[in-house]
Structure formats: structure tokens, C-alpha cells
Amino acid sequence: DxxxxxxxxxxxxxxxxxxxxxxxxxxxxxxxxxxxxxxxxxxxGSGTFVKIQEPTQAQTTRGRPKGAPNKPKTTKRDPSAFEHVENKRKNEEGVMMKSKKQKLAETRKAEKEEMKQMKKEEKEQQKRKKEEEKKKKNEPAPKKRKIPA
Missing domain, CATH: 1.10.287 (Helix Hairpins)
Incomplete structure (x- = not known):
């Protein structure tokens, strides 16, 4: 067999x-x-055998290469007059906003200082009142006058 x-x-x-x-x-x-x-x-025996197989799973790609859209530009575009005016206006607005914010911060700071000063004055007045009350308590009461009858 x-x-x-x-x-x-x-x-x-x-x-x-x-x-x-x-x-x-x-x-x-x-x-x-x-x-x-x-x-x-x-x-x-000098030849080689290569076993050809399909890939086990799909390759994970990372999308578009980083350098592709970021090519250096040799010439710069000349902005129009409208863009110049717009940039100038934006810069002026930025300066104005900064000055407004600074003024607002200064006024708030001044208000805080004023409030602190008022609180100090109130505390001093309260201390004076307490001291006066203590003096009044410590002083002997005035003697009663006898009216001759």
C-alpha cells in the first residue's frame, strides 16, 4: 500500500x-x-524563497504629513489699505481698553484705600468712646449738694 x-x-x-x-x-x-x-x-540553493502574505491588519496612518501644509512662503502679500486701517483701529482700541482698565483699577484701588481709612477712623472713634466710658465709670459720682433749708 x-x-x-x-x-x-x-x-x-x-x-x-x-x-x-x-x-x-x-x-x-x-x-x-x-x-x-x-x-x-x-x-x-543560491535563490531565496519569500513567503508573501497579506498584512494582518490595516496600517494605522497618522494623516497628512506635518510639513506638507507648512511650506515656507518666499513672497509676502501686500495688505490693502483697508487692512492697514483695520489694524490701526484695532491697535487704537487695544490701547484705549488698556487705559480704561488701568483707570478702573486705579479707582477701585483708591476706593479700597478710602474704605480702609474710614474703617480705621471708625475704630479710633470707638476706642475713644470706650476710653471715655471707662473714665466716667472710674470717676466717683459727684457729691450731692445739700441745700440749706
């Missing part, structure tokens, strides 16, 4: 070699020379 299996395997291999031979004979001479050279290199 084993001998019969070997003969079947030999027949299929012989059939494959015959198919390869037929294909080679159908090629033009240039293609045939290239294919025969590749077959000879495989038979000698």
Missing part, C-alpha cells in the same frame, strides 16, 4: 514538471532565459 502512494505522488510531481515545461516553451526567448536562470538559482 505504501508503494502505491509513492507512485501517485511521483505522478503528480511529474505532471507539474510537464506543465512548467509547457509554459516555458510558450514564452518568448527573453522571458524563457530569465525564468530558467531563476529556476537554476533555486536548484543550486
Amino acid at each position: 505504501l508503494h502505491a502512494l509513492d507512485t501517485n505522488a511521483d505522478l503528480t510531481q511529474i505532471e507539474q514538471v510537464d506543465r512548467i515545461r509547457e509554459r516555458l516553451l510558450q514564452m518568448n526567448p527573453a522571458q524563457m532565459a530569465a525564468q530558467l536562470q531563476a529556476i537554476n538559482s533555486l536548484l543550486e
Whole structure:
């Protein structure tokens, strides 16, 4: 039984070699020379086998390259008069806003200082009142006058 299996395997291999031979004979001479050279290199052992497989999963790309849209520009565009005026107006508004904010901050600071000063004065007045009350408590009451009858 084993001998019969070997003969079947030999027949299929012989059939494959015959198919390869037929294909080679159908090629033009240039293609045939290239294919025969590749077959000879495989038979000698100097050729290499490369197993070609599909990729296991899709490659993750990172989108558009960073340098693509950021190419340096050699010439600069001359802005129109409208853009000059608009930039000037924006700058003036910025200066005005800064000065307004600074004035507002100064007035708030002045108001805070004024409030602190008023609180100090109130505390001093309260201290004076307490001291006066203590003096009044510590002083002996005035003697009653006797009216001669």
C-alpha cells in the first residue's frame, strides 16, 4: 500500500514538471532565459524563497504629513489699505481698553484705600468712646449738694 502512494505522488510531481515545461516553451526567448536562470538559482540553493502574505491588519496612518501644509512662503502679500486701517483701529482700541482698565483699577484701588481709612477712623472713634466710658465709670459720682433749708 505504501508503494502505491509513492507512485501517485511521483505522478503528480511529474505532471507539474510537464506543465512548467509547457509554459516555458510558450514564452518568448527573453522571458524563457530569465525564468530558467531563476529556476537554476533555486536548484543550486543560491535563490531565496519569500513567503508573501497579506498584512494582518490595516496600517494605522497618522494623516497628512506635518510639513506638507507648512511650506515656507518666499513672497509676502501686500495688505490693502483697508487692512492697514483695520489694524490701526484695532491697535487704537487695544490701547484705549488698556487705559480704561488701568483707570478702573486705579479707582477701585483708591476706593479700597478710602474704605480702609474710614474703617480705621471708625475704630479710633470707638476706642475713644470706650476710653471715655471707662473714665466716667472710674470717676466717683459727684457729691450731692445739700441745700440749706
